Structures are given as structure tokens and as C-alpha cells.
Amino acid sequence: MARLATPTIALLTDFGTAGWYVACLKAVILRICPQAHVVDISHEIPPQDIPVGALTLAAAASWFPAKTVFVGVVDPGVGTSRRLLAAQADAYRFVGPDNGLLGLVLARAKRLSLVHLTNPRYWLPETSQTFQGRDIMAPVAAHLARGCPLRRLGVPVNRYQSLRLPPLQREGKSIRGCILYTDSFGNLITNLPVSLVADHAPVQVRYRRMPVRVVSSYAEGRDGELVALCGSSGYLELAIRNGSAAWRYQARRDEPVSVSRS
Amino acid sequence: MARLATPTIALLTDFGTAGWYVACLKAVILRICPQAHVVDISHEIPPQDIPVGALTLAAAASWFPAKTVFVGVVDPGVGTSRRLLAAQADAYRFVGPDNGLLGLVLARAKRLSLVHLTNPRYWLPETSQTFQGRDIMAPVAAHLARGCPLRRLGVPVNRYQSLRLPPLQREGKSIRGCILYTDSFGNLITNLPVSLVADHAPVQVRYRRMPVRVVSSYAEGRDGELVALCGSSGYLELAIRNGSAAWRYQARRDEPVSVSRS
Amino acid sequence: MARLATPTIALLTDFGTAGWYVACLKAVILRICPQAHVVDISHEIPPQDIPVGALTLAAAASWFPAKTVFVGVVDPGVGTSRRLLAAQADAYRFVGPDNGLLGLVLARAKRLSLVHLTNPRYWLPETSQTFQGRDIMAPVAAHLARGCPLRRLGVPVNRYQSLRLPPLQREGKSIRGCILYTDSFGNLITNLPVSLVADHAPVQVRYRRMPVRVVSSYAEGRDGELVALCGSSGYLELAIRNGSAAWRYQARRDEPVSVSRS
Numbered sequence: 001m002a003r004l005a006t007p008t009i010a011l012l013t014d015f016g017t018a019g020w021y022v023a024c025l026k027a028v029i030l031r032i033c034p035q036a037h038v039v040d041i042s043h044e045i046p047p048q049d050i051p052v053g054a055l056t057l058a059a060a061a062s063w064f065p066a067k068t069v070f071v072g073v074v075d076p077g078v079g080t081s082r083r084l085l086a087a088q089a090d091a092y093r094f095v096g097p098d099n100g101l102l103g104l105v106l107a108r109a110k111r112l113s114l115v116h117l118t119n120p121r122y123w124l125p126e127t128s129q130t131f132q133g134r135d136i137m138a139p140v141a142a143h144l145a146r147g148c149p150l151r152r153l154g155v156p157v158n159r160y161q162s163l164r165l166p167p168l169q170r171e172g173k174s175i176r177g178c179i180l181y182t183d184s185f186g187n188l189i190t191n192l193p194v195s196l197v198a199d200h201a202p203v204q205v206r207y208r209r210m211p212v213r214v215v216s217s218y219a220e221g222r223d224g225e226l227v228a229l230c231g232s233s234g235y236l237e238l239a240i241r242n243g244s245a246a247w248r249y250q251a252r253r254d255e256p257v258s259v260s261r262s
Numbered sequence: 263m264a265r266l267a268t269p270t271i272a273l274l275t276d277f278g279t280a281g282w283y284v285a286c287l288k289a290v291i292l293r294i295c296p297q298a299h300v301v302d303i304s305h306e307i308p309p310q311d312i313p314v315g316a317l318t319l320a321a322a323a324s325w326f327p328a329k330t331v332f333v334g335v336v337d338p339g340v341g342t343s344r345r346l347l348a349a350q351a352d353a354y355r356f357v358g359p360d361n362g363l364l365g366l367v368l369a370r371a372k373r374l375s376l377v378h379l380t381n382p383r384y385w386l387p388e389t390s391q392t393f394q395g396r397d398i399m400a401p402v403a404a405h406l407a408r409g410c411p412l413r414r415l416g417v418p419v420n421r422y423q424s425l426r427l428p429p430l431q432r433e434g435k436s437i438r439g440c441i442l443y444t445d446s447f448g449n450l451i452t453n454l455p456v457s458l459v460a461d462h463a464p465v466q467v468r469y470r471r472m473p474v475r476v477v478s479s480y481a482e483g484r485d486g487e488l489v490a491l492c493g494s495s496g497y498l499e500l501a502i503r504n505g506s507a508a509w510r511y512q513a514r515r516d517e518p519v520s521v522s523r524s
Numbered sequence: 525m526a527r528l529a530t531p532t533i534a535l536l537t538d539f540g541t542a543g544w545y546v547a548c549l550k551a552v553i554l555r556i557c558p559q560a561h562v563v564d565i566s567h568e569i570p571p572q573d574i575p576v577g578a579l580t581l582a583a584a585a586s587w588f589p590a591k592t593v594f595v596g597v598v599d600p601g602v603g604t605s606r607r608l609l610a611a612q613a614d615a616y617r618f619v620g621p622d623n624g625l626l627g628l629v630l631a632r633a634k635r636l637s638l639v640h641l642t643n644p645r646y647w648l649p650e651t652s653q654t655f656q657g658r659d660i661m662a663p664v665a666a667h668l669a670r671g672c673p674l675r676r677l678g679v680p681v682n683r684y685q686s687l688r689l690p691p692l693q694r695e696g697k698s699i700r701g702c703i704l705y706t707d708s709f710g711n712l713i714t715n716l717p718v719s720l721v722a723d724h725a726p727v728q729v730r731y732r733r734m735p736v737r738v739v740s741s742y743a744e745g746r747d748g749e750l751v752a753l754c755g756s757s758g759y760l761e762l763a764i765r766n767g768s769a770a771w772r773y774q775a776r777r778d779e780p781v782s783v784s785r786s
Contacts, residue, residue: 008292010285016708017279017541018568020584020757023534026563027587030532034561034589037296039288044280047709048766060282063289063396065296076766079741129741131756134587184278185309217341217391232393233282242310242338270554272547279541299558301550306542322544325551325658327558446540447571479603479653494655495544504572504600 006037007145013073014045024134032142048076050100058104071141072096079129084117095141103163118154174260186244189237190257194230204262268299269407275335276307286396294404310338312362316425320366333403334358341391346379357403365425380416436522448506451499456492458521466524530561531669537597538569549662556666572600574624582628595665596620603653608641619665627687642678698784710768713761714781718754728786
């Protein structure tokens with residue numbers, strides 16, 4: 001693999017793409033690290049929706065090259081005393097507010113170093129109370145991408161705000177999870193790991209008391225049939241072939257889905 | 263022109279931009295080919311809409327630099343027996359499912375080589391049944407961009423799934439086409455080539471039995487007037503100045519539009 | 525700071541991102557200047573909305589690196605006699621139609637050179653009447669990014685179409701401005717400079733005759749409370765914590781907002 005002459009910086013925000021906020025992040029990054037390759041993960045996290053932001057970041061991050069710097073800005077507490085963090089988590093670096101947004105990616109790290117961003121030398125000269133993504137997080141990420149060591153950015157800390165996803169519950173022979181996320185196709189992604197169905201032992205999946213047939217590709221579903229399958233992020237998902245399960249069932253986040261040995 | 267030290271990889275999908283699917287494609291590409299310049303054509307192809315995907319790809323592709331690698335993922339058959347293809351078509355490379363999505367760009371190629379992607383050496387080590395864009399197509403595209411010869415990716419094939427656009431019909435002195443696509447301004451793009459009106463011989467354009475005045479720029483239209491003009495993609499289009507013809511007429515794909523010598 | 529081996533070209537249009545128009549701009553740029561780093565400011569300017577385009581460009585531009593080339597295409601007069609311009613404005617270059625879109629960024633320049641784009645040597649070989657962003661503006665921007673001097677692009681001109689934002693009005697002890705823009709969070713950005721409230725002298729902000737409490741961060745607002753604060757672009761804005769002021773008040777552009785010394 002070629003040397004990373006172009007360090008990757010990946011962005012995740014709830015800014016939307018109509019206005020100038022995302023461009024400000026990129027502009028600030030390019031001033032400091034012109035050779036950076038800036039990649040958008042998503043800017044359409046629902047405003048202030050930390051759990052969806054955390055899930056999206058965690059689902060995307062592990063596919064990126066080693067040394068990628070991730071910047072997450074879903075930050076309803078901007079300008080308050082909530083801390084800003086930078087982390088080295090295994091081969092990746094993360095920058096974001098300490099509000100749970102980084103909770104999932106940091107929790108799965110085997111090796112983790114954390115700093116509280118306190119060194120203004122790596123920020124813009126003037127910082128606002130309303131856009132610290134631009135004023136602090138983007139410049140810090142760009143400095144990391146240029147090779148600045150984590151420890152220079154502030155003081156080491158040991159704790160970060162975790163994010164607790166709804167836990168799986170065992171009920172007799174069945175395991176109950178729930179819907180975590182609806183994707184752009186209307187597929188319903190659950191918190192049930194695919195290992196629960198992947199060993200080919202017969203299982204029964206249920207949603208709203210309906211049995212849901214387990215298939216191995218979207219196209220195996222019949223017209224309008226709700227099916228369950230091993231989703232690409234490692235979780236069981238419910239889907240309708242060439243249709244939207246979310247729309248058809250007006251599905252809601254946190255609704256239960258269960259898997260039982262039959 | 264400078265040497266393409268930064269090979270271009272252009273992406274077209276129906277993934278939307280809210281979730282992490284597009285980021286996964288880019289992340290996988292950058293792991294394999296960090297110097298790639300990844301350009302989004304569109305990620306807002308309507309879900310599973312192969313004809314709109316094919317049109318959009320064909321409208322964009324010929325403007326790109328030689329050697330660009332295009333990845334098209336509108337793939338309702340993911341995980342079934344439909345084949346994945348890579349093609350060298352004149353100066354461009356294309357990667358996508360063999361379902362018609364590549365039908366227009368391959369049909370116009372003067373020189374064409376096709377392979378069925380069968381060599382897992384150029385895929386991710388593990389592949390899913392639900393996201394072969396990430397697991398097979400993105401890595402293959404990145405290897406092509408790095409210089410991997412097409413023939414190594416699989417076995418040569420001679421046929422691909424074509425895509426038949428609605429044909430033009432001659433009716434006496436008139437030629438009848440139809441609406442193919444509505445753009446973001448609400449302009450109605452037809453399948454009638456601009457050569458039918460571009461030679462300045464007087465013609466009459468009709469839509470829903472109304473005569474439509476032919477103009478040469480959007481601004482020539484009067485308030486609310488439907489006009490016809492030579493669109494930038496080489497086809498006649500219907501438009502309303504500073505308005506949306508699609509909305510005003512609740513226009514539908516496939517509706518007839520005719521041109522006749524007067 | 526590293527040498528700009530990758531010149532930045534920043535794009536702002538009203539094209540939307542579903543179709544192929546943005547991709548055409550990028551493709552043409554990459555043909556001429558493959559090493560360019562192309563950054564999207566926004567492609568979701570409301571169709572033909574020159575004031576919103578001008579505001580968005582002005583809000584984003586000053587954060588970019590020196591030498592950035594900006595291309596603005598909100599161009600209802602495409603194909604008519606309206607001129608296309610390129611400008612050197614302090615450290616930046618701008619390319620766009622002479623219709624007010626560049627009005628704000630050019631007005632604040634201390635040093636300004638302008639040319640009317642008349643030299644077809646720097647355009648695509650064939651140009652349409654309907655997509656001069658692709659045929660003229662994108663290639664001109666790419667040539668600028670490669671180092672082509674401004675003066676070669678056409679004939680010098682002295683005037684450009686200005687854009688007049690609604691002026692502030694003094695009424696006794698109060699200054700009346702208005703809402704200019706609604707951002708993606710539903711925050712209402714006014715034309716009242718933050719200097720009016722930033723010196724900590726007590727002031728009263730009013731919107732629809734309601735007094736609006738001035739706070740220093742979004743999170744200081746109480747549930748559902750409309751607050752005023754110093755926005756990140758240098759203007760007073762009205763906001764609701766974790767909510768949308770625009771939606772709650774069905775706010776309209778140009779509605780008055782006033783600040784008075786109490």
C-alpha cells in the first residue's frame with residue numbers, strides 16, 4: 001500500500017449541506033493541512049441526535065485507513081463546560097465533544113489515549129461560543145493529520161462520556177433486541193448481532209408478534225414481504241425487497257425485535 | 263495537462279448521503295489507493311431505479327478525464343446470481359452490476375473489454391450478501407485506479423445487460439419522443455436529440471397537445487411560459503424560466519413530446 | 525504551512541446534488557487541473573436565489589486558504605447578455621456571473637481586479653447556452669488554479685453588479701435589522717452585527733414585539749425559549765435550544781429584529 005502522503009480526515013456532523021458550516025470546517029482544515037484528503041461520512045445526522053451520530057461514526061470508522069482522523073460535531077452543548085476531546089484509539093484518531101458521540105468508537109478500542117483539548121495554540125486565534133467545530137475541532141484535526149502528537153493538544157484524561165445502546169434481553173429461549181436505525185432504503189437495523197442467526201441453526205425472528213422469514217439477500221424477499229437478513233454492519237436487519245420497511249410499518253426506533261431458537 | 267498522479271474514481275449510487283454507506287465505499291477505496299481523487303456523481307438515484315442511474319452515469323461520464331474509474335451501485339439484485347462486471351470502454355473504466363446500470367455507457371463505446379468479477383484476490387477478505395459495493399466493487403475500482411489490468415479481475419465476457427430507452431417514433435411529419443428525466447430545476451429532459459431543432463429550420467414542439475415555443479436560453483421564456491430548448495446534455499428539454507415545469511404540469515416520466523417540421 | 529501543491533477550487537451552485545450537473549463541473553475541472561482539491565460549499569442554494577447564494581459564498585469564503593478559486597453558479601440569465609466575470613479580490617479568485625452573486629465578496633475586497641470572460645481559449649471548445657458553468661466557468665477556474673494570470677481570461681472591467689442587503693435602520697435608541705437567512709438548525713441569522721451586543725452593555729433584543737433574552741451559547745436557552753446570541757458568522761441570531769426557531773415561529777426572510785440600549 002502506498003504511503004499516506006494524503007492523510008485522510010473524515011467528517012461527521014449534524015450541519016446539513018445547504019449552508020456554509022461544512023465548508024468552514026473543510027476550509028480551516030485545508031489552511032492548516034492542504035494535503036489532507038477530506039471525506040464526508042455524513043452531515044445529515046438529525047440535529048443534536050447523539051446516538052445516531054455515534055452509531056453512524058462507529059459503522060463507518062473501521063473501514064477507513066489506519067491513521068485517519070475523524071472529526072465528529074454533534075454538539076448541543078457547544079460553548080458550555082462540556083469538554084472537547086481528542087483520542088488515539090488503536091490506529092485511528094478522533095476529535096469531538098465529550099457527550100457520548102465518541103462513546104461507541106472509544107469503547108471498542110483496545111489501546112486508548114485521551115486528551116482534553118486545552119491548548120489554544122492548535123485552535124484558531126479567535127474562538128466563538130457557537131461554532132467550536134470550526135474554531136477548535138477542525139484545526140486540531142488538521143494538526144493531528146500533519147503529525148502533531150496527541151499529548152500536545154491538552155491534558156491527559158482517563159474518562160469519557162460513554163453511550164449506552166439498549167441492551168439485549170434474554171427471555172427464555174429468545175433474545176430480545178430493538179430497532180436502532182433506519183437506513184436510506186427504509187431497512188430497519190437492529191442491535192441483534194448477526195452471529196445469532198448466522199450459524200444456520202433454525203431461528204425464529206419476530207417483529208410486532210409477526211414471524212419474519214430469514215433470507216440471505218434482499219432480492220429473496222417476495223413482493224411486499226418483510227424479511228430479516230444479516231446486514232452489512234454486522235446486525236440483523238428487517239427489509240422489504242425494493243420497498244421501505246420503515247415506511248410500510250411506520251417503524252420506530254427502539255421497537256423490539258426478537259430472535260429465538262425454534 | 264499534468265500527469266494523473268491522482269487517478270479519479272467517480273461514484274454513483276442510490277445510497278443517499280445520510281448514512282454511512284457512501285463513506286464505506288470511499289474508506290475502502292482510500293485504503294487501497296490513498297492517492298485517488300474520489301468524486302461523487304450522485305448518491306440520490308431513487309432507490310433501485312436503474313434507468314435513472316444509467317442516464318445519470320451516461321450524462322456525467324463523458325466529461326471526466328481519460329482513465330477515470332466509474333463505480334455504479336444501483337443493485338437490487340445484490341447477493342443473487344446477477345454478475346458484477348468491470349469494463350474498459352474507450353478511455354474509461356466502469357465497475358458495476360450487470361443489470362442495465364452500465365447499459366448506456368457501454369453501448370456507446372467504440373472499444374470495449376468486459377470481465378466478470380470472479381477473482382476474490384481484488385475484493386475485501388470477507389464479503390457480505392448485502393453490500394457488495396463496499397466488499398467487491400469499491401476495492402476492484404481502487405485496484406484499477408492503481409493500475410491493475412482489467413483481465414486480472416476475472417474472466418472475459420462478451421455480453422452485458424443492455425438498457426433500452428424508449429425509442430423515437432416517426433408519425434408523418436413529426437417525431438415523437440418522451441420525457442426521460444426531471445432535473446433539480448424541474449426542467450423536463452426528453453429523448454429528442456437537439457439536432458432535431460438545432461438547424462434553425464422552423465419546427466413545432468408539442469406537449470399535451472400544446473405548442474411549445476422554442477427558445478435558446480431559459481431567460482427568454484416569459485413568466486410562467488413553458489418553453490423548449492436545447493439542453494446541455496444534447497436533448498431537447500421543456501422548462502419554465504425561474505420556475506419548475508415538472509411541478510407546474512405534474513409531469514411524469516415517459517409522457518410524449520413531439521417535434522414536427524411546420 | 526505547506527506549499528499549495530493542491531490548489532483549492534470551491535464550488536457554490538443551485539444545482540442540487542441528485543443529478544449530474546455538479547459532477548460535470550468537477551469533471552471539467554479535473555481534466556484541466558487534475559491536482560485540484562475541489563470543495564463543495566453548497567449546491568443547495570434555492571434555485572435562482574442570488575441573495576442566498578451571495579450570503580453563503582461570503583460567509584464561507586474568508587475561511588479558505590489564500591489562492592482558493594471560488595466558482596459561483598446561480599445563474600438565471602445563462603445564455604443571455606449578462607457577463608461572466610473573474611476577479612482577483614485580495615488573496616482569493618472568484619468566477620461567476622455578473623448578477624450580484626459575487627456582490628458581497630467583491631465589495632469587501634481591499635484590492636480588486638476584474639475581467640469580463642471573453643477569451644474562449646480558456647473555455648471548452650464548444651459552449652452551450654444553457655450550462656456555462658460547465659462550459660466556461662469551470663474551465664476558467666481550473667486554468668486560474670493552474671496559474672493562468674487573470675488578465676489573459678478577458679478584458680478588464682471596472683464595475684460589477686452589487687448586491688444590496690437590507691440596510692440597518694436607526695429608530696431613536698434602537699437599531700432595526702432583519703432576518704437574512706435560516707440555517708439548517710432553524711436558527712435565524714440577522715444582519716445585525718454582533719458588535720451591537722458584544723460589549724456587554726445591557727441591550728434589549730426584540731422580535732415580533734417580544735423581548736428576546738441574550739445568551740452566549742445555544743445551551744443556555746430554556747426549553748422552547750427563543751434566545752438571541754452572537755452567531756459564528758458575526759451576526760446576531762435567534763435560536764431555540766435543541767429546536768428550530770424558524771419552524772416554531774414560521775419565520776420569514778426580511779422580518780424585522782431590533783436591538784436597543786435599555
